[in-house]
Amino acid sequence: MSWLIYRQHRQQALSGAATLALLALFLGLTGMHMSAVFHNSGLAHCLGAHQHGDCSDIESSFESRFSTLRQLVPFLMVLPLLLGLFWGAPLVARELEHDTQQMIWTQGVTRLRWFSTKLAALVAVTLALTATYAVLISWWLGPLDRSTGDRFQPGIFDQQGALPIAYALFALALGIAAGTIVRKTMSAMAATLVGFVTLRLLIAGVVRRHYLAPVSKTYVPLPGIDTSHAGAWVFSQQTTEAGHTVAPFTIGSVCPATKTSTTATLDRCVRAHSFLEHDVFQPAGRYWLFQGIESAVYVGLALALLAVTVWWIKKRIA
């Protein structure tokens, strides 16, 4: 079997490795540049532990310098999909399309062993490639994440940590299952594309925020209190004055900081006007928990799809 797998899939493995190599080159060069700027501009130091200075000037110059690169990040969503399209969909469909399953399944290897051996090899290569990629992209995004504090935001959250690996496994399983069931490579690719994108958008846009009930926090927005929740996934922020919703900047105009004002006078002003801040968010500390939950969801779906595929190959084909 190993010879057959090498012979039939070496081209795909090479394409995968070449794609990763190109990506690594691009990410390596731009990432090193970004990291150098991050450190040389003093941003790293400013954001470092026990620093309480205002880094916003350096941050915004850093972010605007790399805004083009940052806009590319959500498009990285297609990378796991490629594995589903070009590795998953043809795996069984190509055999069925050309009737070669009749030849290969009548050699001295049962069809289940044929499938499980191929699957094991494919999953192993997928894990190796995507784990490398995940480490690389997480490193690359590091400075941007720390500067913007938005690594929990949809579109950024999805591109790093363990998720590229989980998405790739899911895309692969979806491609394999679609190919097995629809029996045509092109149709299976189309189904994989639609299925993957739909589910990704649905989970990122609708489901993910409900993994855990968000934290609701109501507090007096005294000057000097950080209301930005760095690193958190903020759903809503609302400022009220005596129970009525007002624009966030109202506090600054009602209780302006002047040369004569002190912290004490400003505090008194804010309290006197009964300003309150109501925030709903997933705290930054839940980042890895959410990564874990979402990875488990996708890996679970992948396993379910593979179970269906095995059943289908056993009972429904040929």
Add this chain to the structure above:
Amino acid sequence: MNALAAHGLGKRYGEHWALRNCSLEVPAGRVVGLVGPNGAGKTTLLQLAVGLLAPSTGTIEVLGLAPGKSREALARVGFVAQDAPLYPDFTVGETLTIGRRLNERWNQDWAERRLAGLSIPLEKPVGQLSGGQRAQVALVLALGKQPELVLLDEPVARLDPLARREFLQSLLDAAVEHGLTVVLSSHLISDLERTCDFLILLRDAEVRLSGAIDDLVERHRLLVGPRGRSTAGAGIARTIRESHTDKQSTLLVETAGPVGDPAWESHVVDLEELVLAYLGEPNEPRRPVDVLHRVEARA
């Protein structure tokens, strides 16, 4: 031991039966022709026998084993599917390597010698072979694992008459060389006549006739007699086909002993007549030539 045994075997797709009520026994060492029009269930029967399909009803055994379930059943049964599907991007040599790597038993020397004898170069991609060469490579792949039973689905359908003859001859040689049981399907009787000593005839998803060809021929007679003459007491088990002119009737019958009534003139039938009689609609006589054309036209 029977090379192939089916009992009440059936395969259904939704409401449609591809094969039903199939009961038969094929003794080892036979060369079996599986004949019938396209869509009669030949491919279904072969795929059931090799384990590519699972039965909807009944049972099937090959060499006393459940088909395709175990490595043993896979190892001992060779199969060439219709149109001899192979990987077109593999070379002939790599195709042999599939057989060598995926089967516990494999005779590489024999396979290489045979391909050399057929002048098929090992380094040529399968996609560049002629239809006849590809069929031969598929046959070598099926025989290289030294099976005891080999099943071939329309192995010569795409071949020109010369290649057809060569292929069948080489198949027979291999069968004799290895003491194989061979089952090959065809919708053309002429392919089978010279090759086979056992016949299974399928029509409309059912087995209409099966047995050693000698016995089948011996059991049937063509009777010619005066029109309207009763067939009672003539030793006839059943009438397969009849045709009438104004004065005389021609019956192809299965006999139940010697034909006793001297009014009936009894002739020995040949295999082709017999097959065509069974392929025709019962009680709706056709000239054999029409049947042949009809059958070929569907190919």
